[in-house]
């Protein structure tokens with residue numbers, strides 16, 4: 061597993077990953093249409109103040125991991141394509157990424173039902189610090205995971 065800078069050719073792969081219904085259900089996310097997705101990535105995700113890396117395994121692009129500032133927190137997020145789940149890739153990617161990004165605390169908001177993602181973060185040293193109940197019927201409960209300096 062390696063993390064490398066994102067190149068334009070990665071974006072259609074990430075686009076397909078974020079259209080997967082099972083991944084969307086886990087992440088409690090709404091997929092973007094192609095143009096909106098490309099614009100979001102080129103103008104927001106890939107801003108220089110963020111840190112975003114492509115996750116590569118055996119030469120294959122399997123997903124991404126990113127961090128950005130939001131509401132006074134440095135948040136991380138990631139997505140691994142479904143065909144690559146259950147092989148420890150997210151755990152290795154998050155472990156490597158938190159070495160790369162020295163900011164502490166680091167946070168991640170995760171849907172409470174996303175047990176796989178919560179497990180990944182726990183294995184990388186994050187702990188649950190807050191649960192937020194949904195405000196609207198189309199929202200889900202979320203947990204704030206935190207990585208503090210040791």
Ligand SMILES: CC(C)(COP(=O)(O)OP(=O)(O)OC[C@H]1O[C@@H](n2cnc3c(N)ncnc32)[C@H](O)[C@@H]1OP(=O)(O)O)[C@@H](O)C(=O)NCCC(=O)NCCS
Pocket residue numbers: 082083084086087137138139140141144145146147148149150151152168169170171174175176177179180
């Ligand atoms: C969540 C996600 C990143 C996990 O990626 P992955 O590469 O399969 O994760 P790993 O293999 O490193 O680890 C998954 C862990 O969760 C566990 N797990 C998986 N499904 C589980 C379930 N239904 N219940 C309990 N644990 C589960 C695995 O057993 C493993 O833990 P273990 O090593 O202790 O056995 C991936 O499914 C994904 O990208 N999903 C869609 C997007 C998303 O949810 N992103 C995160 C938003 S916060």
